Amino acid sequence: MTGLYMLDYGAGNVRSLVNAVEKLGYSITFVKDPADLKKADKLIFPGVGAFGHAMDALQAKGFVEPLKEYIASGKPYMGICVGMQTLFEGSEESTSKGLGIIPGIVKHFSTADKAVPHMGWNATQLVKEQTEVGGQAVNYGIDQDSVYYFVHSYAVPYADNLKEWTLATTQYGDEIFVSAVQKGNVCCTQFHPEKSGFAGIKLLRSFLEGTGVVDDSKVKIFDPRPKSKDLFTKRIIACLDVRANDQGDLVVTKGDQYDVREKSEAGGDVRNLGKPVELAKRYFDEGADEIAFLNITSFRNCPMADLPMLEVLKLASQTVFVPLTIGGGIRDVTDPDGKVHSALDVAGEYFRSGADKVSIGSDAVYSAEKFYANDGVPDGTTAIETIAKAYGAQAVVISVDPKRVYVKDPSETKHHVVKTPYTGPNGETYCWYQCTVKGGREGRDLDVRQLVTACQRLGAGEILLNCMDKDGTNSGYDIELIRDVKSAVTIPVVASSGAGNPTHFSQVFNETNVESALAAGIFHRREVPIDTVKSHLKESGILVREDHTEL
Template structure:
């Protein structure tokens, strides 16, 4: 059967990886390509690059990032961050990205999901949903990196993006992101139960138990983590061996 995917996420600004990454074995830990190739060798199943470069420069940096990563990396990778049009998606995919992820632009203009899916196929259209808990069993969608409330219910929005043709959902709990307290299990479960497309759980991974818990307690297909891998608290291999020891199917 399909393996649960382990996906490191790299934040990129102006073509450089931000957040201190401490790998002594890398020549240049700020180079997204070198870091990505390292993760490929270590056994990562897929990679997410989130370009946080402000405004217009971001467009060109995402295209060049996609083409540089494609030269060295032989696992699938997703590029996201401020993508707003079908033309931009076309350029990034043509440059070598396997999937793009859209967030704010999808909320502003849901037709973008439909157009992108129709033109490039659902399998390369990931919709990122940033959600914050508002009441017991209720989560609201936020945009602009979690700053702007939208009034949309996260579970309903997940169903809507599936109907529009999204091929996958990258679900981030804004309550848990950066806390290292573990994934938001009720949120992840609610979204996984609402849709039939794959869901990547994100936000809150602080240790390997957290990865196992969200996989065991929800129907998610993949887990995304940043700091636990970047700061080398755990290697991808350790994470996978741990998950395998708990009976979870992974690619070793």
């Protein structure tokens, strides 16, 4: 195909989409200026981030009117996520006006019965049977038996006036929203096909191989209301702790209570459980719903352009078509030559290299402390705030490393306490969870509840909840900690630390209602395969993603 173009306004991860297109045997050209739109035969507009940021960027770069003209020309157009939302008249997220091609306003999800952002895998219900120009029946490969990856806080509620535009709907909690639109030459998805495994790649292939234009006179419209309840699935995340070993090679390691060296009198070599890119591909093939790379050394002396994890992400995103999170070193960076890069700049480099989310650890604790010192008022300068403003809350994960501090009675501390079955050294039955920095090496006068509520206020979209007391024990997740944090925030929570067998996963989902659970060592060593975990969850009546689609 000649003339396949991508409109990138500069926010979010587009590398994965380019890789998916190239995997299907096509090449794609970036739109560099408005005149390039006239050269396009097919156009894809992907987007991760805020509606206002996207529209303001389109306006500033002179793309708004040429984009409208392109769509009006009848040539095929695909919008993804924000690329779909911008077609509407506006959004509650911003005062900026949308393109106004589709009637309606993008609205914020209710948090009454669910976590927001809507982050994870969910089903779609097709509401049209279409015929492509040329006579072939087509629904762009959307499969009602598959689930697709969503990551958004705002959506378009289904309404009867959208019937002619709506291709598919999805239910999340009690809300039914438009998850795909189609009319004539326009096809857009709220979900990310490039992050939806082979089911999503199949959809992209349908758009690339077909005419990209539907004969609207031969469309049959069905009931747009989902026939079943919310089919949002629980995520299983494989985590890769990455650091340089003593020879300077990047390896995936796993510590025992944060100690990553083999036991020996000489201190031992860094524990090597594989190469990060190869291991990430293995986990994708085994069915992981998401993969997290945690850079546990932060490569402090590297200039930003040479950060080793950038290359890891670029290579991993060529073969891994599920979301990638990168953590460690998301902060202001000074190159050896004195050049300073803001945390926002660092995050941008990671997104352009293939990351979908960045995870902030120690800097989140410092940001929370600053928030409370400022009487609970955000000042707009923290990494959480600047990254969320540019890329959306869903792009910012807070990695929390708490440890228990035991007390005999809640009156002994000013911090929020929980009653725990894990008694302290002197028989204490209460504890508060102290937040730590620097990989758990330094405790702060901040409890976990204070941290997560502050970070949500600052704009974070997800909590990755570790537990130093449980790490490496294989004794199960810290249910009390997770339940307490889950009750304190309305954003998704990832349970981490302590998984040792499949029942630990069903327990944490059933007893805390977290959206996802993460494990590392048991997956690396193949002690508990990912498909075994998913089979157990399915047998336990817990919804999980099954991707049996093949290209």
